[in-house]
Amino acid sequence: MQTEPQAIEQGQPSAALPQTDEDGLFEIRLESLGGFGAHLAGKMLAEAAVLRMGLNGAHFSSYGSEKKGSPIKSFVRLAAASDRVRTSAPVERPFVVAVFLDNLLNDPAILSGLRAGGILIVNTTKTPEEVREALGYHHDTLACLDATTIALEEKTRVNTAMQGALAAMIPFLDVGAVREVLATTFERKHASIIESNLRTYDRGASEIRIDRRDPAPEGRGVVSVEPKWGYLNAPIGGVVADPANTVTKNLSGSRTGRIPVFHQDKCIHCGLCDLACPDNNLSWDIVHREDETWHTRLRGIDYQYCKGCGACVDTCPTGAITSERETPGFADANTVPLDWSPRIVDGARRHEPS
Numbered sequence: 029m030q031t032e033p034q035a036i037e038q039g040q041p042s043a044a045l046p047q048t049d050e051d052g053l054f055e056i057r058l059e060s061l062g063g064f065g066a067h068l069a070g071k072m073l074a075e076a077a078v079l080r081m082g083l084n085g086a087h088f089s090s091y092g093s094e095k096k097g098s099p100i101k102s103f104v105r106l107a108a109a110s111d112r113v114r115t116s117a118p119v120e121r122p123f124v125v126a127v128f129l130d131n132l133l134n135d136p137a138i139l140s141g142l143r144a145g146g147i148l149i150v151n152t153t154k155t156p157e158e159v160r161e162a163l164g165y166h167h168d169t170l171a172c173l174d175a176t177t178i179a180l181e182e183k184t185r186v187n188t189a190m191q192g193a194l195a196a197m198i199p200f201l202d203v204g205a206v207r208e209v210l211a212t213t214f215e216r217k218h219a220s221i222i223e224s225n226l227r228t229y230d231r232g233a234s235e236i237r238i239d240r241r242d243p244a245p246e247g248r249g250v251v252s253v254e255p256k257w258g259y260l261n262a263p264i265g266g267v268v269a270d271p272a273n274t275v276t277k278n279l280s281g282s283r284t285g286r287i288p289v290f291h292q293d294k295c296i297h298c299g300l301c302d303l304a305c306p307d308n309n310l311s312w313d314i315v316h317r318e319d320e321t322w323h324t325r326l327r328g329i330d331y332q333y334c335k336g337c338g339a340c341v342d343t344c345p346t347g348a349i350t351s352e353r354e355t356p357g358f359a360d361a362n363t364v365p366l367d368w369s370p371r372i373v374d375g376a377r378r379h380e381p382s
C-alpha cells in the first residue's frame with residue numbers, strides 16, 4: 029500500500045516522527061518465511077500508522093514464486109504527514125528488524141544495514157543473552173519473545189504476536205491503533221477469531237524480554253548475498269537439477285516451526301504422501317521378496333529440504349505422519365537422507381524387510 033498526504037482521513041492529527049533518516053523516513057524490515065504472515069503483519073502496521081495515526085507510509089513484500097516456507101521480506105516505510113514516501117526500493121537501512129523465526133539468524137544478511145541504536149525483535153525460545161552471543165550483537169536494543177508458543181496456545185498465527193511486539197517496541201506506534209486494525213481485519217474474516225487474535229497480540233506486546241544496551245558506534249553494514257548461479261555458470265537451458273534448489277542455495281530456517289514426524293508402525297506404504305510433497309522429501313526403499321516380487325517401503329523423511337508445509341500430514345490416511353513443534357536437533361537426529369543412486373530394482377538398492 030502507498031498513500032499520499034491528501035489520502036489521510038479528515039480529522040486525523042498531522043503526525044510527525046521522532047526519529048527519521050536523511051530522507052525523513054522511518055523504515056522497518058520484517059524477515060520471515062512464507063506462511064508466517066509477515067506480509068499481513070506489515071500491511072496492518074502500515075494501515076494503523078497511515079489511517080489511524082495520520083502518518084504517511086508505504087508497505088510491500090518480496091518473496092519467491094513458492095511462498096510457503098521460502099524466505100520473505102516485508103518492508104514498512106513511514107514518514108511524517110507533511111512528507112511523501114518517494115521510494116519503492118527494498119529497505120536496506122532499517123531502524124527496526126523483526127525476525128519471525130530464529131533459524132533465520134543463521135543468514136548473515138538478516139541484520140543487514142540495521143542502524144546504530146536500532147531495535148532487533150526475534151521470535152525465539154532463547155534468552156536475549158543467548159541470541160546476542162550467537163550473533164555477536166552486543167549493542168542496541170534486542171527484544172525476544174516466544175511468538176510460536178503464544179500462537180500455538182491461542183490457536184492463531186505468529187504474525188499477530190509479532191505485531192504486538194512491534195507495536196510495543198516502536199515508541200511512536202500507537203498500540204491501541206494497531207489493535208483496532210487487527211480487530212477490524214479479523215472481523216472481516218470471521219468474528220469468532222477476533223478474541224483469540226487480540227489475546228495473541230496482547231501477549232506479544234507484554235511477553236517480550238527486552239535487553240537495552242548502548243547504541244553501536246556504527247550501524248551494521250549492508251550485506252548483499254550473491255546468487256550461486258548466474259549467466260556465466262548456470263547449467264545449459266537454465267535447468268538446476270539439484271532437489272529443492274534456489275539460486276542462493278539457502279536452506280537455513282526453511283521450516284515454519286512445525287515438522288512432520290513419521291510413525292513407521294502406522295504406515296501402509298500407500299505413497300500418497302509422496303504425491304503430495306512438493307519437494308520429494310520422502311525416502312523410499314525397494315524391498316525384494318523371496319518369490320522375486322518387490323514393493324516399495326517408506327523409510328522416513330529427509331528433513332534437509334522439508335519446509336514443514338504439512339501436505340504429507342494432511343494426505344496420510346492412517347495418521348502415520350503427524351505435525352509436531354520442531355525442537356532443536358530433532359531434524360538432524362531423525363533425518364533419513366534421500367538416496368539419489370540409480371533406482372535399479374534388481375541390484376544396487378536391494379534392502380531386506382526388517
Ligand code: SF4
Nearest residue numbers: 295296298299301344
Ligand atoms: S501417506 Fe501415510 S500411510 Fe501412505 S506412505 Fe505416506 S506415511 Fe505411509
Ligand code: SF4
Nearest residue numbers: 305334335337338340
Ligand atoms: S511437510 Fe511433508 S509435504 Fe511438506 S515439505 Fe515436508 S515432507 Fe514434504
